[in-house]
Amino acid sequence: xxxxxxxxxxxxxxxxxxxxxxxxxxxxxxxxxxxxxxxxxxxxxxxxxxxxxxxxxxxxxxxxxxxxxxxxxxxxxxxxxxxxxxxxxxxxxxxxxxxxxxxxxxxxxxxxxxxxxxxxxxxxxxxxxxxxxxxxxxxxxxxxxxxxxxxxxxxxxxxxxxxxxxxxxxxxxxxxxxxxxxxxxxxxxxxxxxxxxxxxxxxxxxxxxxxxxxxxxxxxxxxxxxxxxxxxxxxxxxxxxxxxxxxxxxxxxxxxxxxxxxxxxxxxxxxxxxxxxxxxxxxxxxxxxxxxxxxxxxxxxxxxxxxxxxxxxxxxxxxxxxxxxxxxxxxxxxxxxxxxxxxxxxxxxxxxxxxxxxxxxxxxxxxxxxxxxxxxxxxxxxxxxxxxxxxxxxxxxxxxxxxxxxxxxxxxxxxxxxxxxxxxxxxxxxxxxxxxxxxxxxxxxxxxxxxxxxxxxxxxxxxxxxxxxxxxxxxxxxxx
Numbered sequence: 001x002x003x004x005x006x007x008x009x010x011x012x013x014x015x016x017x018x019x020x021x022x023x024x025x026x027x028x029x030x031x032x033x034x035x036x037x038x039x040x041x042x043x044x045x046x047x048x049x050x051x052x053x054x055x056x057x058x059x060x061x062x063x064x065x066x067x068x069x070x071x072x073x074x075x076x077x078x079x080x081x082x083x084x085x086x087x088x089x090x091x092x093x094x095x096x097x098x099x100x101x102x103x104x105x106x107x108x109x110x111x112x113x114x115x116x117x118x119x120x121x122x123x124x125x126x127x128x129x130x131x132x133x134x135x136x137x138x139x140x141x142x143x144x145x146x147x148x149x150x151x152x153x154x155x156x157x158x159x160x161x162x163x164x165x166x167x168x169x170x171x172x173x174x175x176x177x178x179x180x181x182x183x184x185x186x187x188x189x190x191x192x193x194x195x196x197x198x199x200x201x202x203x204x205x206x207x208x209x210x211x212x213x214x215x216x217x218x219x220x221x222x223x224x225x226x227x228x229x230x231x232x233x234x235x236x237x238x239x240x241x242x243x244x245x246x247x248x249x250x251x252x253x254x255x256x257x258x259x260x261x262x263x264x265x266x267x268x269x270x271x272x273x274x275x276x277x278x279x280x281x282x283x284x285x286x287x288x289x290x291x292x293x294x295x296x297x298x299x300x301x302x303x304x305x306x307x308x309x310x311x312x313x314x315x316x317x318x319x320x321x322x323x324x325x326x327x328x329x330x331x332x333x334x335x336x337x338x339x340x341x342x343x344x345x346x347x348x349x350x351x352x353x354x355x356x357x358x359x360x361x362x363x364x365x366x367x368x369x370x371x372x373x374x375x376x377x378x379x380x381x382x383x384x385x386x387x388x389x390x391x392x393x394x395x396x397x398x399x400x401x402x403x404x405x406x407x408x409x410x411x412x413x414x415x416x417x418x419x420x421x422x423x424x425x426x427x428x429x430x431x432x433x434x435x436x437x438x439x440x441x442x443x444x445x446x447x448x449x450x451x452x453x454x455x456x457x458x459x460x461x462x463x464x465x466x467x468x469x470x471x472x473x474x475x476x477x478x479x480x
Contacts, residue, residue: 026062030055046353048083053344057392068333071340084347092346093339096304100200101338102330103307107278108150109329110314110321114274115265117146117158122263125166130255132244136180136236137229139163143181144188144225148218149282152189152196152434156182160438162262164445169258170246176239178442179455180232183426183462185434187228190422191221193285193303197338198394198421204300205398206405206414209289216415220473224423224466231461273317281310341395349399358403370408374474377401378416382424382467386431390421412478419470426463429455 034051041047052074059070078084084092111117124142128135139159146155159181167174189195192213193203202208233240247255265271284291288302315322348354361376377397385393394417401413425432429439429450439450 022062026059029058041353041356043351045081045083045351046356048081049078049344049347049351050353052077052083053348053396056341056344057388057396060392061388068337068340071337071344074344075340078344078347084343084350088346088350089343092343092350094201094204094342094346095339096204096300097197097201097342098335098339100204100304100307101197101335103304103309103311104151104194105330106311106325107281107307107314108154109325110318111150111274111278112154112158114267114271116271116275116278117150117154118162119263119265119271120146121158121162122259125262126259130247132240132247133233135243136233136240139177139181140184140229140232141225143184144191144221147185147188147434148191148195148221150194152185152432153437155188156185156434156438157441159185160441164441165258165262169254170243170250172239172243172246174442174446175448175450175454176236176458178438179458180236182435182438183228183232183458184225185438186422186425186432187221187225187466189432189434190224190418191218194282196422197391198418200303201391201394201398202414202418203303205402206411207299208411208414209300210285210303211287211289212411214286216477217418220415220419220470223473224419224469227465227469228462231458231465235458235461270318274314277310277314277317281306284310338391341392345395345399348396349402354399355403357400358407361400361404362407370410370412370478371475373404373408374412374416374478375471377413378420378467378471378474381417381420382463383427385421385424386427386463390425390432393424394421410478412474415474416471419474420467423463423466423470426466427456427459428452429459431459431463 030051033054034047037050038044038047041050056067056071056074060067063070075089079086079089121139121142124138125135128138139162143155143159146159149155160178163177163181164174167177190199193199193210199213203210203213284306285303288300288306291297292299292302315325318325361373364372364376381390381393381397397417401417404413405411422432425435429435429452442448442450
């Protein structure tokens with residue numbers, strides 16, 4: 001999940017830069033948290049690990065531009081206080097996740113340049129026949145599908161651009177259309193391990209495969225998307241009536257010209273080659289578990305290896321672009337932040353704090369009964385993801401779930417974490433990177449400044465209803 005645009009969006013804000021008063025407040029909050037944690041835990045190392053992790057979370061929210069500096073300082077403090085050693089710090093950085101993301105960023109970066117995503121969306125519009133309701137449903141489905149195929153940021157960039165072009169062409173207000181595709185994007189990001197960094201993070205730490213995602217996350221995600229589609233059609237019924245009228249006013253040749261411009265391919269050789277490699281990578285990712293069994297490879301070996309092999313083939317093929325793809329398409333700033341965040345989350349397990357949290361959650365839910373734990377994990381992760389980056393939420397929960405899963409005896413808690421973290425991002429304007437990127441594009445192109453009052457109604461419906469659907473689906477699966 002690239003966050004470069006997210007960073008740019010916040011760099012102009014005073015809260016992102018930080019004043020002396022804000023830093024004093026930040027320090028005071030962290031000191032208070034430290035005292036509260038020690039009062040609860042009565043363990044110095046657990047208190048340090050918990051305090052420094054929460055300081056990173058709070059620092060990320062208060063001073064977005066300085067999140068990497070805060071992450072660096074936090075690791076330094078953990079090392080010099082002997083809360084964690086250097087060997088385990090590096091081990092907990094989850095380099096397998098980072099390597100996978102590097103490979104996929106290179107692949108998606110080239111595929112984006114081929115025009116594949118615009119071509120795909122143009123075909124979807126053509127399929128709709130420019131029927132307003134059908135057009136809206138296809139755009140929502142394509143938003144979710146593209147997020148599942150690549151990642152939420154790449155998807156939302158192209159879908160938002162398309163929606164704005166569409167609204168300009170038919171002269172309708174774009175704000176609600178942009179919000180709707182954002183909500184669908186966050187739901188689609190749960191369908192596969194590719195839709196969001198939390199997917200690959202959960203897959204590699206839980207042992208779930210790409211095939212498992214297709215068998216569990218995709219069906220439940222489709223049900224959740226259907227619930228969102230119903231909500232959007234009701235919420236936008238006035239907008240869609242207006243769009244229908246404007247479509248009828250446009251001449252057929254104008255609509256045809258719009259589609260031709262959208263689906264134009266400047267370099268057909270690059271388009272065919274890049275798309276073929278991308279599709280091949282997706283197929284191998286889907287089959288990685290079966291191939292690993294057949295070849296006797298360690299679990300998840302091909303999940304990571306396929307990503308970097310596909311990137312390597314692309315760079316050999318497009319040798320002149322190889323360095324540019326690695327330097328410009330890979331979001332190194334975000335990946336380094338992830339490494340240090342993962343290390344701090346791993347430290348929570350290293351000092352035994354996650355055991356304490358797991359025991360507390362089990363005690364709250366009838367000694368670890370699967371059904372209430374599933375609901376609790378899904379809704380806690382969903383609500384917290386509305387206020388902070390869902391990668392932070394998942395990184396904190398992973399060591400806790402590693403302690404709870406043996407008690408439950410099934411991977412259902414991992415699915416609860418996935419759905420909660422992805423769907424909870426719909427609640428607020430800053431709940432996910434996709435939200436911020438899309439609203440940044442809307443503001444840049446249309447000068448529209450989104451308000452919480454405008455977002456919150458549909459945001460709550462667009463998160464709580466799919467979360468309820470996912471909870472019900474998981475509980476039914478647990479009962480069967």
